[in-house]
Amino acid sequence: MDRALYIGMSGAKQVMRAQAVNSNNLANVNTVGFKKDFNHFVDVQVKGDGYTSRAYAVSSGSGSDYSEGQLISTGRNLDLSVQGKGYITVQGSDGGEAFSRSGNLKITQNGLLVNGEGRMVIGNDGGPIAIPPSDKIEIAEDGTISIVPSGQDVNNMAVIDRVKLVNPDTDKIKKGEDGLFHLDGNVISNPDSSVKLISGFLESSNVNSVNEMVNMISNARLFEAQIKVMSAVKDNDTASAKLLKLT
Numbered sequence: 001m002d003r004a005l006y007i008g009m010s011g012a013k014q015v016m017r018a019q020a021v022n023s024n025n026l027a028n029v030n031t032v033g034f035k036k037d038f039n040h041f042v043d044v045q046v047k048g049d050g051y052t053s054r055a056y057a058v059s060s061g062s063g064s065d066y067s068e069g070q071l072i073s074t075g076r077n078l079d080l081s082v083q084g085k086g087y088i089t090v091q092g093s094d095g096g097e098a099f100s101r102s103g104n105l106k107i108t109q110n111g112l113l114v115n116g117e118g119r120m121v122i123g124n125d126g127g128p129i130a131i132p133p134s135d136k137i138e139i140a141e142d143g144t145i146s147i148v149p150s151g152q153d154v155n156n157m158a159v160i161d162r163v164k165l166v167n168p169d170t171d172k173i174k175k176g177e178d179g180l181f182h183l184d185g186n187v188i189s190n191p192d193s194s195v196k197l198i199s200g201f202l203e204s205s206n207v208n209s210v211n212e213m214v215n216m217i218s219n220a221r222l223f224e225a226q227i228k229v230m231s232a233v234k235d236n237d238t239a240s241a242k243l244l245k246l247t
Contacts, residue, residue, distance in 0.1 A: 004229060004232075004233045005229075005230055005233045007229065008226045008227070008229030008230040008233065009226075009230060011222070011225075011226040011229070012223055012226035012227060012230070015219055015222045015223040015226060016223065017039075018039045018219055019216065019219045019220070019223070021037050021039040022039070022212055022215050022216050022219060023216070024037065025037060025207045025212050026207070026209065026212045026213070026216070028205055028207060029205055029207045029209045029212070030204075030205060031102075031205050032101075032102045032103070032104050032116055032202050032203065032204065032205070033069065033100060033101030033102040033103065033202075033203045033205070034069075034101075034102075034179075034205035034206070034207065035064045035065055035066060035067075035101070035175070035205075035206055036064065036065045036205070036206055036207045036212075037063070037064050037065075037175065038063055038064065038065060063174070063175075064175050064181075065206055066085075066170050067206050068084070068203065068206065069101075069203045069204040069205055069206040070203070070204045071198070071201045071202070071203060071204075072201060072202045072203070072204055073200065073201055074200060074201065074202055075200050076200060077137065077138060077139070077199055077200065078104075078105040078106060078107075078137070078139070079103060079104055079105070079199070079200060079201060079202050080103030080105060080139060080163075080197045080198065080199055080201070080202075081101075081103050081197065081198045081201040081202055081203045082101055082103065082165070082195065082196075082197060082198075082203065083141070083195075083196040083197065083198050084195075084196070085167050085195070086165055086166065086167040086192060086194075086195030086196075087099035087100060087101060087165070087166050087167070087168070087181065087195075088100055088101070088102070088103060088115070088121065088163060088164075088165065089121070089122040089163070089164035089165070089166055089189070090115060090119035090120060090121055090122060090180065091119055091120040091122060091128065092119075092176065092178055092180050092182060093176070093177075093178040093180075094186070096182070096186045097122065097182075097183070097186070097188060097189060098119070098176070098178065098180035098181060098182055099166060099168065099173065099180060099181040099182070099189075100115060100117075100119065100180050100181070101203055102115045102116055102117060102119075103115065103197070103202055103203065104116035104202055105121065105139075107131050107137075110130075111130050111131050111132065111133075112128055112129070112130055112131075113128070113129040113130070113131055113145075117179075119180070121163055122163075122164045123161040123162055123163065123164055124143075124161070124162045124163075124164050124191050125161075126164075126188070129145065129160075129161045129163070130161075131145070131147065131160070132147065132149060132150075132160065133149070133150040134147035134148055134149055134150055135148045135149070135150055135151070135152070135154070136148040136154065136157075138157070138199075139163065139197065139199055140197075140199075141196045141197050141198070141199070142162070142165075142193065142196065142197070143162045143163035143164070143165050143195075143197060144159055144162045144163075145159070145160050145161045145162060145163065146158065146159050146160070147160055163197070164189075164191050165191060165192060165193075165195035165196075165197070166189040166190070166191060166192050166195065167192040167194065167195050168181075168183055168189055172184050
């Protein structure tokens with residue numbers, strides 16, 4: 001009976017983990033540039049003395065869905081969408097490089113260029129991008145940032161920096177706890193001139209809310225099934241104890 005209880009318990013625990021991944025996807029259905037996470041179950045045998053007669057389920061995250069979301073037109077010159085594959089380089093929680101598809105940029109009071117999550121945008125020189133006081137700012141498709149300095153003629157555009165655009169191999173990046181993508185070993189990436197931006201557009205999340213709701217219901221039923229297994233083991237244990245009392 002302990003074997004059946006162990007299987008039911010481990011199954012319920014892993015379903016809860018899968019539900020957490022699903023809930024995170026649903027919570028980010030409206031997050032700009034968000035990439036949903038996958039989750040699947042695998043069975044793992046319990047190793048030990050004797051024959052491996054027990055196996056338990058493990059919720060195994062299989063990475064992220066890198067498919068593109070829909071383009072949302074905003075007309076705002078600081079709203080950017082990556083065209084096709086590629087990422088905007090930002091500063092991660094650990095201070096190193098990280099990659100994001102979130103292109104809803106803004107300028108802080110200190111003149112730093114950040115995205116909607118407050119992550120500093122990194123330039124080709126590897127440092128944060130600072131925007132001097134200006135009357136106009138434009139970001140070209142290659143990431144080049146041009147401004148009209150405050151009080152200057154509107155035709156007097158000056159190039160100040162360039163957004164670092166990269167296109168790392170998806171096999172070498174993974175999503176961190178900060179929700180950003182990182183290269184294995186925190187390796188510094190090289191700019192990729194083939195990555196292009198579209199100004200005035202944002203990329204929506206690639207989460208399908210209907211599919212995630214269906215997955216949530218399915219996970220809830222799986223959890224209920226595991227609880228029933230544990231309840232049945234308890235009932236069998238009680239019945240066995242009563243039989244032993246009669247002998």
